[in-house]
Every structure is written in C-alpha cells, then in structure tokens.
Amino acid sequence: MxxxxxxxxxxxxxxxxxxxxxxxxxxxxxxxxxxxxxxxxxxxxxxxxxxxxxxxxxxxxxxxxxxxxxxxxxxxVEGMRKLLAFLTEDCCRGRPELCGELTGWAADDARER
Amino acid sequence: MxxxxxxxxxxxxxxxxxxxxxxxxxxxxxxxxxxxxxxxxxxxxxxxxxxxxxxxxxxxxxxxxxxxxxxxxxxxVEGMRKLLAFLTEDCCRGRPELCGELTGWAADDARER
DNA sequence: GACATATTTCAATTTTTCTTGAATTATTGA
DNA sequence: TCAATAATTCAAGAAAAATTGAAATATGTC
The missing domain is CATH 1.10.10.10 (Winged helix-like DNA-binding domain superfamily/Winged helix DNA-binding domain)
Known part of the structure; x- marks a missing residue:
C-alpha cells in the first residue's frame, strides 16, 4: 500500500x-x-x-x-486488513517488541482457535 | 480509546x-x-x-x-500501539478470522521470539 | 552582553472538507 | 403510466486545515 x-x-x-x-x-x-x-x-x-x-x-x-x-x-474487510497491515508494518517491523500487547492478543487469539 | x-x-x-x-x-x-x-x-x-x-x-x-x-x-510507541489496538478491536473482535493475515504474522512473530 | 542558530508562534491567506437544501436519478408498486 | 420511496448529485456557503512569511522565543558560543 x-x-x-x-x-x-x-x-x-x-x-x-x-x-x-x-x-x-x-x-x-x-x-x-x-x-x-x-x-x-x-x-x-x-x-x-x-x-x-x-x-x-x-x-x-x-x-x-x-x-x-x-x-x-x-x-x-480486505480494505481494513490492508490498512492494518500498512500500519503494523510501519510500526513494528524491525522492532516487533514495540507493539507487544497488540501482538500479544493476536497471538492469544490464534491460540484460542 | x-x-x-x-x-x-x-x-x-x-x-x-x-x-x-x-x-x-x-x-x-x-x-x-x-x-x-x-x-x-x-x-x-x-x-x-x-x-x-x-x-x-x-x-x-x-x-x-x-x-x-x-x-x-x-x-x-505507546500512542501507536493504542491506535492499532483501537482499530484491530473494531475490525476483528467477534470475527477474528477477518483479519487473518494480520493475526498470522503477529502470531509468527510471537513464535520466533 | 552580542550575535548566531534552531524552533515556535502568530496573523493572513489559501485550500480543502463538510453541510445544506433543492433538484435529479433510480426503483418499485398501484 | 403515475405516484411514492430511497438515494445521490449539485451548487452554494460555512467550517476546518494547511501554508506562508514575519516576529518572537530559547539556547548556545564568542
């Protein structure tokens, strides 16, 4: 994007x-x-x-x-997903620890399913 | 938020x-x-x-x-994290499959660390 | 203190965005 | 076909956001 x-x-x-x-x-x-x-x-x-x-x-x-x-x-949904991908890549790539909690719930979520 | x-x-x-x-x-x-x-x-x-x-x-x-x-x-970072949390909760909560790829890489990321 | 540098603040202007209400388009059902 | 309903388009005006250049503030150096 x-x-x-x-x-x-x-x-x-x-x-x-x-x-x-x-x-x-x-x-x-x-x-x-x-x-x-x-x-x-x-x-x-x-x-x-x-x-x-x-x-x-x-x-x-x-x-x-x-x-x-x-x-x-x-x-x-695809549009929103692309926007979120754009923002998270800018925010977290190279320093993923910086979006810790976000990554956290996404991981929890994946575990639950 | x-x-x-x-x-x-x-x-x-x-x-x-x-x-x-x-x-x-x-x-x-x-x-x-x-x-x-x-x-x-x-x-x-x-x-x-x-x-x-x-x-x-x-x-x-x-x-x-x-x-x-x-x-x-x-x-x-905290500000960006809060914004991302706001957007992902609005987009995915209740229907987490809709942000599949985003959740995907976040989960991969957590696994790598 | 005097001067130079880095940045911000301010007022004026321009540009962009939003709202309003009237007119228009599209669709349906009698 | 005619009338009714749902939504959009359009032009005008109002409001908000962005740019500009000058002035002000803050800091550091001589």
Missing part, C-alpha cells in the same frame, strides 16, 4: 460521522445496513451521509449493493 | 507531510531526529513542520525533547 492510498483510508476514518458509520457497520457484519437506516441512526442528512459513504467506499473500506429500493453498505 | 482520541490520531497520520514524517521517525528509532533535519528531508518550511509535529505530538504519536539548540522528535 502506498502513502496516497493509506492517506485516503486514514482520512476516511478520521471523521466523526464516518468513524461512527464504520463502527456501526463492523457490528452489523456482512449483511450491512441500507443508507437510510444509517442516516437515521447517526442523525445526519441523507445527502451528507452519501458524501461520507462515498469517501469510505472510495477508500476501499466499504462495499455497496442495491436491494430493491435500498442501497446496502457493509465493511470491506 | 474513545472516538475523539482515535480521530485525533487518525487525522494526524492522514496527511502527506505528517505520514512521511512519522514513517521517517519509525525508521530512525528511539534516537529520533531534530526538527530541522526533518524539515530539510521532507522539504517543507520549518514553521509548517512545527504545525505538523505539534499535531502528531498532541495525538500522542510523537514525543519531543531538547538537546542543546535542537528539539528532537521520536515515535511514541
């Missing part, structure tokens, strides 16, 4: 309404939510939400599909 | 000059670099750099200390 792409993803998450939207969609899982439902829950105008959703989609963090009149949005 | 703090850290990294500065300082390690050296390397005005460094420091991603006439900056 190059810097430009990383900045697109980071700035997509670095905004109140978009971060809340993203977190909400992580909780919803792959079935996602229609735009109108998201707008109602976070209480912003539909047109404002459209603007934010398109930023998140352009950044590769959401995907969208139409069902009847509704456009559903859900987390694009 | 609350949303407000996460947004501060994400927006700190979501800018060309700040991301380059941060990546440069990750490579430098704990000894860090003086502000003037950073400004020279990324080729921006010292006053512009000051603005960006203070954003990164306020976000908890850098720390600063003075040595003679120079002010050194280095990565604040």
């Amino acid at each position: 190059d810097d430009r792409t990383a900045i697109e993803a980071l700035s997509a998450l670095a905004q109140e309404h978009r971060l809340r939207t993203f977190r909400m969609l992580v909780k919803e899982g792959p079935s996602g939510l229609p735009a109108g439902e998201i707008a109602a829950r976070i209480e912003i105008a539909p047109s404002a939400l459209s603007f934010h959703l398109s930023h998140l989609e352009r950044a590769g963090l959401l995907r969208a599909w139409r069902v009847k009149r509704h456009v559903y949005y859900a987390v694009e | 609350d949303d407000r703090t996460a947004i501060e850290a994400l927006s700190a990294l979501a800018q060309e000059h700040r991301l380059r500065t941060f990546r440069m300082l990750v490579k430098e390690g704990p000894s860090g670099l003086p502000a003037g050296e950073i400004a020279a390397r990324i080729e921006i005005a010292p006053s512009a750099l000051s603005f960006h460094l203070s954003h990164l420091e306020r976000a908890g991603l850098l720390r600063a200390w003075r040595v003679k006439r120079h002010v050194y900056y280095a990565v604040e």
Whole structure:
C-alpha cells in the first residue's frame, strides 16, 4: 500500500460521522445496513451521509449493493486488513517488541482457535 | 480509546507531510531526529513542520525533547500501539478470522521470539 | 552582553472538507 | 403510466486545515 492510498483510508476514518458509520457497520457484519437506516441512526442528512459513504467506499473500506429500493453498505474487510497491515508494518517491523500487547492478543487469539 | 482520541490520531497520520514524517521517525528509532533535519528531508518550511509535529505530538504519536539548540522528535510507541489496538478491536473482535493475515504474522512473530 | 542558530508562534491567506437544501436519478408498486 | 420511496448529485456557503512569511522565543558560543 502506498502513502496516497493509506492517506485516503486514514482520512476516511478520521471523521466523526464516518468513524461512527464504520463502527456501526463492523457490528452489523456482512449483511450491512441500507443508507437510510444509517442516516437515521447517526442523525445526519441523507445527502451528507452519501458524501461520507462515498469517501469510505472510495477508500476501499466499504462495499455497496442495491436491494430493491435500498442501497446496502457493509465493511470491506480486505480494505481494513490492508490498512492494518500498512500500519503494523510501519510500526513494528524491525522492532516487533514495540507493539507487544497488540501482538500479544493476536497471538492469544490464534491460540484460542 | 474513545472516538475523539482515535480521530485525533487518525487525522494526524492522514496527511502527506505528517505520514512521511512519522514513517521517517519509525525508521530512525528511539534516537529520533531534530526538527530541522526533518524539515530539510521532507522539504517543507520549518514553521509548517512545527504545525505538523505539534499535531502528531498532541495525538500522542510523537514525543519531543531538547538537546542543546535542537528539539528532537521520536515515535511514541505507546500512542501507536493504542491506535492499532483501537482499530484491530473494531475490525476483528467477534470475527477474528477477518483479519487473518494480520493475526498470522503477529502470531509468527510471537513464535520466533 | 552580542550575535548566531534552531524552533515556535502568530496573523493572513489559501485550500480543502463538510453541510445544506433543492433538484435529479433510480426503483418499485398501484 | 403515475405516484411514492430511497438515494445521490449539485451548487452554494460555512467550517476546518494547511501554508506562508514575519516576529518572537530559547539556547548556545564568542
């Protein structure tokens, strides 16, 4: 992932309404939510939400599909995974001890499964 | 970490000059670099750099200390770790398989040590 | 103390991002 | 086809972020 792409993803998450939207969609899982439902829950105008959703989609963090009149949005896991990989490689590679606790729970997690 | 703090850290990294500065300082390690050296390397005005460094420091991603006439900056590992924890918990908790590769290398890493 | 160096602060300007409300597009069901 | 619903697009304005250059602060050296 190059810097430009990383900045697109980071700035997509670095905004109140978009971060809340993203977190909400992580909780919803792959079935996602229609735009109108998201707008109602976070209480912003539909047109404002459209603007934010398109930023998140352009950044590769959401995907969208139409069902009847509704456009559903859900987390694009691969995009988030790439962003996390970019950040962890920058932070930890060469000095993995520096992200100890993070590595810790990931390892715990792997052990549990 | 609350949303407000996460947004501060994400927006700190979501800018060309700040991301380059941060990546440069990750490579430098704990000894860090003086502000003037950073400004020279990324080729921006010292006053512009000051603005960006203070954003990164306020976000908890850098720390600063003075040595003679120079002010050194280095990565604040704990801040980066907290940001990564926030993002991975949001992305993976409840569905850890979704960040498989990330978990993968972290686990490998733990095994190697 | 006087001067040089390193950095930050400040005010002004420019640029970018976000919101608003109206208009438009797309889809469905009567 | 017509009306209703869901969402997006667009243009205008407001708000926030970034850059600039000058001035101020801090430190070290002679």
